[in-house]
Amino acid sequence: MVSVRDAAGIRPAPDLETARRTAGEVADPEVPVLTIADLGILRDVAVDGDAVTVTLTPTYSGCPAVDAIRDDVVLALTRAGFARVDVRLTLAPAWTTDWMSEDGKAKLRAYGIAPPTGRAAVRGPIPVTLGVACPRCGTLRTREVSRFGSTACKALYECQECGEPFDHFKVH
Amino acid sequence: MVEHELAAELLGDDAAPASRDVAEYALWLGDDALILSQQLMQWVARAPELEEDVALANIALDQLGHARSLLRYAGTADGRSEDDLAFWRDDLQFRAAWLFCLPNGDFAHTIVRQLVAASFQFALYSALQSSADATLAAIAAKAVKEVEYHRDHAVQWTLRLAGGTDESRRRMLVALRDTWPYVDELFRDEPVIDRLEGIAVRPSALRAEVDRVLDAVFTEAELDRPEVAPSSGGGRRGIPFPALGAILAEMQVLARAHPGVTW
Numbered sequence: 311m312v313s314v315r316d317a318a319g320i321r322p323a324p325d326l327e328t329a330r331r332t333a334g335e336v337a338d339p340e341v342p343v344l345t346i347a348d349l350g351i352l353r354d355v356a357v358d359g360d361a362v363t364v365t366l367t368p369t370y371s372g373c374p375a376v377d378a379i380r381d382d383v384v385l386a387l388t389r390a391g392f393a394r395v396d397v398r399l400t401l402a403p404a405w406t407t408d409w410m411s412e413d414g415k416a417k418l419r420a421y422g423i424a425p426p427t428g429r430a431a432v433r434g435p436i437p438v439t440l441g442v443a444c445p446r447c448g449t450l451r452t453r454e455v456s457r458f459g460s461t462a463c464k465a466l467y468e469c470q471e472c473g474e475p476f477d478h479f480k481v482h
Numbered sequence: 483m484v485e486h487e488l489a490a491e492l493l494g495d496d497a498a499p500a501s502r503d504v505a506e507y508a509l510w511l512g513d514d515a516l517i518l519s520q521q522l523m524q525w526v527a528r529a530p531e532l533e534e535d536v537a538l539a540n541i542a543l544d545q546l547g548h549a550r551s552l553l554r555y556a557g558t559a560d561g562r563s564e565d566d567l568a569f570w571r572d573d574l575q576f577r578a579a580w581l582f583c584l585p586n587g588d589f590a591h592t593i594v595r596q597l598v599a600a601s602f603q604f605a606l607y608s609a610l611q612s613s614a615d616a617t618l619a620a621i622a623a624k625a626v627k628e629v630e631y632h633r634d635h636a637v638q639w640t641l642r643l644a645g646g647t648d649e650s651r652r653r654m655l656v657a658l659r660d661t662w663p664y665v666d667e668l669f670r671d672e673p674v675i676d677r678l679e680g681i682a683v684r685p686s687a688l689r690a691e692v693d694r695v696l697d698a699v700f701t702e703a704e705l706d707r708p709e710v711a712p713s714s715g716g717g718r719r720g721i722p723f724p725a726l727g728a729i730l731a732e733m734q735v736l737a738r739a740h741p742g743v744t745w
Binding site for chain 2: 401403404456
């Protein structure tokens with residue numbers, strides 16, 4: 311472990327594991343049940359003494375939550391004792407919902423959002439939609455109301471069994 | 483607390499600056515996306531149904547994201563920020579192809595413009611993913627997944643309007659005829675492309691792929707490709723579409739009235 315000597319004596323600098331855990335626990339402001347680790351947008355955490363560099367990747371190119379997430383990461387790591395926090399954004403490799411954790415998908419379902427189904431794949435010009443299970447009653451008898459929802463990452467669905475509208479986190 | 487520059491947001495600070503030619507090419511694509519985004523935003527609260535307000539705003543947001551990445555990269559060539567390029571250039575300095583500057587028209591016109599724009603951008607970004615320029619390749623790999631979704635949206639509406647009522651089909655035919663003159667310009671090569679071998683995607687090389695997709699959609703929708711003469715175009719050479727000045731006036735007025743303002 312690296313130690314930092316200052317006027318007050320010797321105190322241990324926060325370690326990599328603390329940095330990873332702290333950064334990973336930051337919540338997505340638009341889907342607050344998910345942490346950025348669940349979402350798969352936390353790409354790297356590197357510690358050098360009392361400085362930490364966090365690399366994030368945006369979900370969608372225009373995602374406005376990136377600003378808030380970046381500020382939250384800086385705040386959380388500063389509170390954890392890091393003197394310098396650098397947040398970098400990288401576009402490559404491009405984020406995919408395949409990186410969402412199974413734990414994250416379960417949290418989404420419990421929150422009332424249908425998690426992404428299957429794996430991201432390039433499709434043909436005439437779209438084919440896969441069945442999406444209702445997060446409340448589990449039926450596959452659901453209908454897409456709109457391919458676009460309240461945020462870039464979601465589509466709007468309606469359950470034809472229980473009649474509830476719900477968000478579907480799109481496969482991306 | 484570390485101060486973060488908005489301009490430094492989307493790419494690592496260690497990305498190599500663009501050369502003048504690469505910057506020119508990034509402006510082509512960035513200006514297409516920026517103008518399309520600005521135009522689509524005008525549908526918010528005016529679309530035929532609430533879901534379409536949301537859909538078109540989502541598409542506009544993706545396009546704005548692409549524009550920001552591309553303009554930021556273009557600006558590294560001469561020290562300008564994405565905001566400098568978006569708000570402090572006049573129409574003669576923009577490089578958007580005319581198709582992206584076409585007015586929204588009725589919903590059918592917007593859908594046809596979307597069909598062509600998204601099919602073009604999907605083919606373009608698919609190919610640009612293997613650019614020798616790492617920054618362009620990264621932006622393209624991100625954008626391609628998003629514009630594929632935009633293409634799906636436009637295809638679904640094209641099928642629905644063409645196969646809907648007599649009125650929706652009539653409007654679709656008018657929109658196709660009005661939009662088609664602006665398709666050719668997208669595939670015209672300019673001299674700068676010859677200097678960007680392996681970095682830029684040659685526009686003419688995309689034609690066959692885009693035609694294949696559009697033909698498949700037209701067959702499904704029982705539409706014919708209009709036979710109309712192409713427009714002169716010239717957006718890539720700084721000959722602006724006549725309406726571009728008015729689009730920019732609205733987009734830039736706040737930034738110019740209050741220089742340096744942030745929001």
